[in-house]
Amino acid sequence: MEALLALSAGLALLAGALGPLVAEIRAVPARAAAAALASEPVPDRQDLMDIVRRSETAARFSDPAGHLQRAALARWALAGLDGFQGPEGRAEATAALALERASLASAPGNPFGWAWLCQVDARLHGISPFSARAWRMSALTGPFDPDLGGLRLRIGLLHWDAFDGDGRAALAAMIRMEVARDPAALAASAVEADATRVVRRILVADPPLLLAFDQGVARYLPPPAR
Incomplete structure (x- = not known):
């Protein structure tokens, strides 16, 4: 390609x-x-x-x-x-x-x-219902296309509040796949979109995946004060 x-x-x-x-x-x-x-x-x-x-x-x-x-x-x-x-x-x-x-x-x-x-x-x-629908169409026509990777995740995380149930379910499926494939990349996307809480909510029922995500996010946290 x-x-x-x-x-x-x-x-x-x-x-x-x-x-x-x-x-x-x-x-x-x-x-x-x-x-x-x-x-x-x-x-x-x-x-x-x-x-x-x-x-x-x-x-x-x-x-x-x-x-x-x-x-x-x-x-x-x-x-x-x-x-x-x-x-x-x-x-x-x-x-x-x-x-x-x-x-x-x-x-x-x-x-x-x-x-x-x-x-x-x-x-x-x-961000609007129209842009949220466009994202959903991207998910429907290529749900797990690796070439879209972090781009679509970042856009989706920014649209979380605008999504309906189907949009949120599609993004959640992508997040679960991405955290298993590359938790560091997912952490970078979530931090960039200021959406780590959204991702943690999605992964809370799967402790190993949540731990992998939290470890990725930890790289972006400031060092503890001495």
Whole structure:
């Protein structure tokens, strides 16, 4: 599978040098939309506008989901160049969201796309029932995809209060699988999302898993005062 675009903390975005990042955006497959572009170095405005034009044109002829996804990522990067502020930044961010929704309308079985939609909508409009539903769609279309790993866990933990029972059950299942696979990674995600209490509540009935999680969290606690 082609490499997943890198994700930084919270609702953070793709990093990388100009050349490699342009290549990543041009090559991103229909599935690989789990990351956004933000404060890290990005291609210049003209490169991104060219990617948008080519991708939106190509979407009329073949693979609309993949090409619209590329256009969405590039428009999100354009919004990032404006700090997601002002008329241009907001317009590009809104256009990126619309393109991602169009991509998913063409290929709804894309867990990366749904996770990215959740992330971007929450960044633009705050955590909401809509972004919670997008996360749930990601969970339904790819419940245990290892490539989504910490990204979807972090987003899910941030959405805990917005989830219905099904959303919470899906996140709880992912947490139990992740703590058995990599408790340190789960601890990092929970600390980052300020959600260690949520994870402990989910794991309380399984003492060995809870202990593994607590040991991971302990690495992030300040040393005891002397």
